[in-house]
Amino acid sequence: MRNSDKSHDELGRIAALRRYAILDTAPEEPFDKLTQLVRDVLGVPIAAVSLIDTERQWFKSITGVSVCETSREISFCSHAIQRHEPMMIPDATLDARFASNPLVAGEPLIRSYLGIPLTTPDGYNLGALCAIDTQPRHFDASQIAVMQSFANLVLNELELRQIAMSDGLTGAMTRRGWVEAAEREIARAKRHGTEASIIVLDVDHFKLVNDVYGHPAGDAVLRVIAQRCRDALRDSDLLGRIGGEEFAVLLPETDARGAAELAERLRATIAAAPVDAGGIPLRVTASFGICALGDRIRTVEAWLAAADGLLYEAKAGGRNCCRSAVPGQ
Amino acid sequence: MTETYSQEVVAAAMQPLAEFDVPPALQASIERHGQALLTLAVSLARAGLPEPEIRTIVDQACASYRDELIAAILALREHDEE
Known part of the structure; x- marks a missing residue:
């Protein structure tokens, strides 16, 4: 059952992100493997696990460009987390929200985007798993379903990390x-x-x-x-x-x-x-x-x-x- | 490709996990992972990927989880022993 809509509870969302204690951690192979699979399966040049912090998007994993974070205001994924379903942008140059975005007008020249919100069991969108192309593109329903499946795997990896850091007796961190x-x-x-x-x-x-x-x-x-x-x-x-x-x-x-x-x-x-x-x-x-x-x-x-x-x-x-x-x- | 085939692919990928002595705290994670892999296999089939490729992708997705699971088991054991 879906939790009540928490898309407007930004403080709660940031607190949930802090509880996962993942921001600014080193790259980890399971996340890198999943972004590589997204890139290969969907045939896109860029894929990322993006987590939306207060003023930035930070990449737990990104393949295709070498950057570890951007400001939140130019982040596509900060739009994706405002909803509980996939967000697709077939052509960013035709979308008023993104046409003048520096990531569209300049490197890495984003043209199309598919983002799946990473929703915690208690209903907060921590970020998004995203696939990015430098060509206009329409992702079909089967590709969106594949991305949703990869997003579920990313979320399960996040949950696994958190369990490993939790004391079974008290629920405090280890x-x-x-x-x-x-x-x-x-x-x-x-x-x-x-x-x-x-x-x-x-x-x-x-x-x-x-x-x-x-x-x-x-x-x-x-x-x-x-x-x-x-x-x-x-x-x-x-x-x-x-x-x-x-x-x-x-x-x-x-x-x-x-x-x-x-x-x-x-x-x-x-x-x-x-x-x-x-x-x-x-x-x-x-x-x-x-x-x-x-x-x-x-x-x-x-x-x-x-x-x-x-x-x-x-x-x-x-x-x-x-x-x-x-x-x- | 049938859903039965997807189940076989996922079962084969998950087989090594059955040998682990998994703490109760991690059992639900393994079940969720198996379910997510099954959904992935089915969605890949519906997207038209050939069976060998589906098996490879599921194996890779499971292998990375397996490494993280081992790390989690060791971390929980270490904490319990402290």
């Missing part, structure tokens, strides 16, 4: 997935001069929960804490389980003050209500270390180490509290 996302956020923040912060939190006396009430109770505690965190986070924030009972939150475009305020809300939320662990109400708390991305931090390891240091200050300070800093300031 440590590896979270670290990779944090690496990209560091690069992005340095490139654009934007703020970013992380919060690390560790469940207090978690070993005692496991020892006294058993591992199922411990698992329930971790699940509930992850859910309480998710409920309090923005769609763009990324929650990861980076250790047994340790979580990390990546906060793009958030300064130290904003991160500290959020951490305090998380702390209060976790402590406010007991966790139902198989009928046993358990009071749990967590300790927090908050670290903004200062000038001296260049790697995720350094960022986590700084936040971990603050976390252990919070532990030493009596637990169920927050400690924050901006390194280098």
